[in-house]
Amino acid sequence: MHLRTSDLAVMSLGFGGYTCNWGTHLCGLYESKAERDAIMFGFLAQGLRERELLVCCPDERNYDHAIDKVHALCPDSARPDPDSFRLLHSRDLYHPQGFFSPVTC
Secondary structure (H helix, E strand, C coil): CEECCCCCCECCCCCCCCCCCEEECCCCCCCCCHHHHHHHHHHHHHHHHHCCCCCCCCCCCHHHHHHHHHHCCCCCCCCCCCCCEEECCHHHHCCCCCCCCCCCC
16 A cells, blocks of 8 residues: 655555655554564565665564664665664663653654
């Protein structure tokens, strides 16, 4: 299903057969961890297939396994390296002073 969001080129989102146009800001809503993983890791795997720069900020429980989960969805692609997959810690982005403040977001 295509979600027309602009006149820019079409891109595959990597999950659910969805496409949209480049330049779209995405927010994935989910009801379960399995659905979250299908959206997040499917989207990243599509970027890996297309040799794009991947940036991921998973929760702390998924941090150590994020690259493995993305690669498992597209084993035909080369495993991402640190130059093509930027894995960020949520604590560095959301609470670098040791606590969450909506003012710093």
